[in-house]
Amino acid sequence: MILFAGCGASSSRFGTREQKRTVDESNTQKSRFASKEAEEERRKDDKKGEPKEADHTAESIRSYKKEKNAAIKPLDQSKMMREISKYMGVPYVHGGASTEGMDCSGYTMTIYRDAVGIQLPRTSSEQSKLGGHVDLQDLKFGDLVFFNTTGESDSHVGIYLGDDLFAHASVSLGVTISSLQSSYFKEHYETARRILE
16 A cells, blocks of 8 residues: 655655655554554444535436436346446545546446446435335345434445455455444444445
8 A cells, every 4th residue: 555645755855864764654654554454343444424515416316316227227236246346446635536446426426327328326324215115124225224323324335245244445455345234333333224225
């Protein structure tokens, strides 16, 4: 994992020795932190919220409903799984939605767009207003699962895969697969929505 601490960290020509030592120590600490992989799903590391943009919830939901009604077709699990797998390991970037980096709702939005042809709204809270409610014991592949990781409702989202596993963009691990049965996600689970039947 490559960690940068500003422009000065990328070239030996910039910064004093003291600054370089501080950057090196910082990068060593971050690497040490990154190596403790399963520690309670990074002990509340998914605490960053969604991008704070203007609330376009109503417009986003109208657009989603129009696209969904125009494209009602069965969910192609193998196509969605290929898209889900394609982004594994992509780093977490707040507000990102590309192979350079993505956040949780950027990930779900990208998967649904590329695998199903439906444009979900940009934030997890907007996405949580779509589709129909699904009870935890009735989850199916492709359902969206929502968590409260910041103190705000539906602040984190992932895609259910089956066997209590879901794919998501984690702050500390990037795009990864986690278990709904882990103590962290069990404690922070809120709801699930079915976007496609």
